[in-house]
Amino acid sequence: GIDGVRLLGRLQALGAVGRGPDGALTRLAGSDADKHGRDLVSGWMREAGLRVEVDQVGNLFGTLDGSDAAADPVMVGSHIDSVINAGIYDGCYGVLAGLEVAQRFAETGAGLARPLTIAAFTDEEGVRFQPDMLGSLVHAGGLSVEAALASVGTDGATLGDELARIGYAGAMVPGTIRPSAYLELHIEQGPVLEHEGVRIGAVENLQGISWQRVTIEGDANHAGTTPIRMRRDAGLAAARVVTFLRDHVDASNAPTVATVGTMRFEPDAINVIPSRATFTVDLRDPDEDRLKAAEAALAAYLDRLARQDGVTVSTERLARFDPVIFDEGLVRRIEQAARARGLSCRRMTSGAGHDAQMMARLAPSAMIFVPSVGGISHNPKEFTEPADLVAGAEVLMDVVAELCGG
Amino acid sequence: GIDGVRLLGRLQALGAVGRGPDGALTRLAGSDADKHGRDLVSGWMREAGLRVEVDQVGNLFGTLDGSDAAADPVMVGSHIDSVINAGIYDGCYGVLAGLEVAQRFAETGAGLARPLTIAAFTDEEGVRFQPDMLGSLVHAGGLSVEAALASVGTDGATLGDELARIGYAGAMVPGTIRPSAYLELHIEQGPVLEHEGVRIGAVENLQGISWQRVTIEGDANHAGTTPIRMRRDAGLAAARVVTFLRDHVDASNAPTVATVGTMRFEPDAINVIPSRATFTVDLRDPDEDRLKAAEAALAAYLDRLARQDGVTVSTERLARFDPVIFDEGLVRRIEQAARARGLSCRRMTSGAGHDAQMMARLAPSAMIFVPSVGGISHNPKEFTEPADLVAGAEVLMDVVAELCGG
Numbered sequence: 021g022i023d024g025v026r027l028l029g030r031l032q033a034l035g036a037v038g039r040g041p042d043g044a045l046t047r048l049a050g051s052d053a054d055k056h057g058r059d060l061v062s063g064w065m066r067e068a069g070l071r072v073e074v075d076q077v078g079n080l081f082g083t084l085d086g087s088d089a090a091a092d093p094v095m096v097g098s099h100i101d102s103v104i105n106a107g108i109y110d111g112c113y114g115v116l117a118g119l120e121v122a123q124r125f126a127e128t129g130a131g132l133a134r135p136l137t138i139a140a141f142t143d144e145e146g147v148r149f150q151p152d153m154l155g156s157l158v159h160a161g162g163l164s165v166e167a168a169l170a171s172v173g174t175d176g177a178t179l180g181d182e183l184a185r186i187g188y189a190g191a192m193v194p195g196t197i198r199p200s201a202y203l204e205l206h207i208e209q210g211p212v213l214e215h216e217g218v219r220i221g222a223v224e225n226l227q228g229i230s231w232q233r234v235t236i237e238g239d240a241n242h243a244g245t246t247p248i249r250m251r252r253d254a255g256l257a258a259a260r261v262v263t264f265l266r267d268h269v270d271a272s273n274a275p276t277v278a279t280v281g282t283m284r285f286e287p288d289a290i291n292v293i294p295s296r297a298t299f300t301v302d303l304r305d306p307d308e309d310r311l312k313a314a315e316a317a318l319a320a321y322l323d324r325l326a327r328q329d330g331v332t333v334s335t336e337r338l339a340r341f342d343p344v345i346f347d348e349g350l351v352r353r354i355e356q357a358a359r360a361r362g363l364s365c366r367r368m369t370s371g372a373g374h375d376a377q378m379m380a381r382l383a384p385s386a387m388i389f390v391p392s393v394g395g396i397s398h399n400p401k402e403f404t405e406p407a408d409l410v411a412g413a414e415v416l417m418d419v420v421a422e423l424c425g426g
Numbered sequence: 427g428i429d430g431v432r433l434l435g436r437l438q439a440l441g442a443v444g445r446g447p448d449g450a451l452t453r454l455a456g457s458d459a460d461k462h463g464r465d466l467v468s469g470w471m472r473e474a475g476l477r478v479e480v481d482q483v484g485n486l487f488g489t490l491d492g493s494d495a496a497a498d499p500v501m502v503g504s505h506i507d508s509v510i511n512a513g514i515y516d517g518c519y520g521v522l523a524g525l526e527v528a529q530r531f532a533e534t535g536a537g538l539a540r541p542l543t544i545a546a547f548t549d550e551e552g553v554r555f556q557p558d559m560l561g562s563l564v565h566a567g568g569l570s571v572e573a574a575l576a577s578v579g580t581d582g583a584t585l586g587d588e589l590a591r592i593g594y595a596g597a598m599v600p601g602t603i604r605p606s607a608y609l610e611l612h613i614e615q616g617p618v619l620e621h622e623g624v625r626i627g628a629v630e631n632l633q634g635i636s637w638q639r640v641t642i643e644g645d646a647n648h649a650g651t652t653p654i655r656m657r658r659d660a661g662l663a664a665a666r667v668v669t670f671l672r673d674h675v676d677a678s679n680a681p682t683v684a685t686v687g688t689m690r691f692e693p694d695a696i697n698v699i700p701s702r703a704t705f706t707v708d709l710r711d712p713d714e715d716r717l718k719a720a721e722a723a724l725a726a727y728l729d730r731l732a733r734q735d736g737v738t739v740s741t742e743r744l745a746r747f748d749p750v751i752f753d754e755g756l757v758r759r760i761e762q763a764a765r766a767r768g769l770s771c772r773r774m775t776s777g778a779g780h781d782a783q784m785m786a787r788l789a790p791s792a793m794i795f796v797p798s799v800g801g802i803s804h805n806p807k808e809f810t811e812p813a814d815l816v817a818g819a820e821v822l823m824d825v826v827a828e829l830c831g832g
């Protein structure tokens with residue numbers, strides 16, 4: 021089995037990297053905190069006897085060689101970048117559990133046939149640099165190195181400059197390591213497993229993700245002197261879009277979710293009608309046709325708004341990923357491994373995007389979920405019971421052992 | 427008559443102070459730009475032969491002595507602070523026209539009986555430090571010096587620290603100069619005069635102003651994994667308030683106006699449901715009962731929202747001013763002065779707040795308006811025709827001459 025105490029200790033140690041004076045954890049891709057997290061993880065990889073490599077978009081790999089030098093490795097990955105005011109599990113759990121599995125194989129001299137590569141992909145969260153899953157998308161050939169490095173962050177910096185600054189612009193060409201299979205262990209980040217009292221989720225599919233930035237332009241004018249009928253209020257129009265999206269998903273009778281997570285008014289002054297509102301729209305659905313329908317409904321609403329409120333509306337695509345169906349054989353292996361350990365297991369859909377969604381373009385892929393208490397994620401209250409963290413890592417170890425052979 | 431070219435030249439010169447690299451004019455109260463503007467105006471006051479004084483909240487006064495040393499002065503005032511991305515006329519026109527009038531009296535040796543004081547009040551806009559009309563409110567005894575200096579700006583600085591930093595924390599006790607009458611010349615900032623082709627507005631009343639900050643707290647959670655029914659989305663709740671306010675004023679059949687000019691989501695990340703939304707509400711109506719009704723409707727809606735959406739709502743009062751009725755005698759003098767110069771004139775209501783609203787607590791007060799092209803203000807496109815600027819200053823001069831006697 022794995023060393024549960026070591027895994028939990030590393031989760032806490034990595035979770036301490038990137039805390040501000042107020043105690044909040046924010047470790048955005050390419051930041052100083054990301055550098056310190058990468059230093060910590062790559063140090064642990066070397067300690068465990070893994071060979072460390074960094075590619076041109078900062079993806080970090082640690083490989084334990086197998087006896088069959090010609091075989092493509094099994095890859096276990098996730099990410100260590102975080103959202104703003106984050107929890108400590110999202111992404112880190114998958115990387116550190118993979119590392120723990122590799123380290124146990126190294127320590128016990130179990131002798132794998134295939135190599136085992138642990139990956140920490142760059143900018144999975146997409147909070148600073150869009151699109152999300154950026155590093156794994158490049159690895160899978162879905163985005164060029166140039167385009168990825170040119171991605172402009174919410175603070176105006178480019179990913180390329182920031183990777184060079186923190187010393188993680190590597191030399192390896194992305195995609196050089198071609199896995200025979202890809203596994204990702206992750207907290208569920210939703211309420212299903214806890215609600216049903218199930219220990220392990222065998223993730224069989226992952227919903228599509230549509231990210232857009234919407235900009236609405238109206239006219240700045242005086243809040244006291246401008247009659248209502250003469251206003252072109254960009255902030256009001258933005259608010260209408262937010263409530264429209266909720267009404268739309270409420271009425272759609274589909275599992276579509278819609279979120280407006282960011283909002284900015286300009287000039288942002290108490291007695292000035294907003295001249296501009298900028299916000300993001302995150303739409304998701306496991307079914308591509310329904311996701312397209314939600315995008316079309318939004319586009320139609322924005323058209324109507326432009327006509328009715330006299331505002332100017334423009335949209336920019338920040339990310340668009342189709343729903344993914346994972347490899348049936350791998351999903352079945354996960355179910356079997358869980359059952360063999362006496363852990364309850366159910367098949368499920370991932371509501372979050374993951375690096376596995378990108379890696380599925382390259383290799384048979386699947387994911388293992390463990391419960392999230394209260395279904396809370398992207399929040400400092402994110403929590404998974406230690407026993408569940410250890411159980412998930414053990415299921416991962418068993419599936420890796422099968423896939424690597426030896 | 428006045429020297430129109432000098433007045434227009436000073437308006438342009440003062441309008442150049444506080445422009446950023448993008449050419450946008452922002453001269454917030456207590457900023458470096460405010461200091462440079464004050465230096466310019468106080469220099470012009472001294473050049474014109476006025477005695478310059480600064481009080482403890484930074485109100486700047488320039489006085490031309492009269493022959494009757496015991497008489498209370500006539501005061502002409504406004505402000506030189508601006509909103510964000512402002513025009514050059516709002517406030518500055520009133521101060522510089524007052525200065526021009528005083529300078530002409532000094533130059534022509536017309537010999538006033540009463541002193542004439544030109545005032546530039548601190549932080550009229552209220553964009554950085556609330557409440558608006560802060561300096562004139564303190565002068566009129568409506569806010570203590572201590573409370574005013576402790577006002578915390580949108581950037582976290584206090585007014586007291588900022589005034590000390592820029593060298594405009596004066597020694598004079600506010601209210602020391604007690605005017606016998608107060609006049610304020612201002613651009614209309616609304617569409618009425620231009621729409622009706624009238625040159626001069628004799629402002630007989632000014633609507634009430636209610637400013638609040640609303641904070642809504644929900645739960646941060648993952649945009650992809652959190653089912654709609656489990657969300658407590660602070661951003662959605664804020665959007666509902668924005669659309670409610672518009673629907674309410676549309677349905678009210680009253681001249682009430684409602685504006686949400688500022689908005690902030692936290693953590694403000696694309697894939698995180700907002701845990702907090704903070705925004706301001708500006709409500710105005712010339713009738714106090716209707717203003718109270720609008721405030722009550724908002725409060726009732728916020729209660730309902732807290733119950734229905736499960737969010738927590740709190741409000742903070744940023745400013746509250748009753749509607750004001752100006753002095754009938756002064757309003758009539760303005761009308762007569764306009765007619766005597768062959769300028770069309772109408773009585774009107776001010777939609778904007780002004781220092782005159784505060785000074786009316788101390789002394790008979792009234793305002794003179796000139797047309798705003800397109801009714802545009804709090805916008806770099808703010809514009810008034812030079813001929814209208816000169817006409818307004820001449821009406822001011824005539825009324826001042828009558829009031830000062832000599």
Ligand SMILES: NC(=O)NCCC(=O)O
Nearest residue numbers: 144145152372373650697
């Ligand atoms: N797992 C996870 O939170 N990924 C971030 C990308 C997204 O789903 O928004």
Ligand SMILES: NC(=O)NCCC(=O)O
Nearest residue numbers: 244291550551558778779
């Ligand atoms: N005149 C003017 O714009 N005053 C600012 C205060 C307000 O009315 O919002």
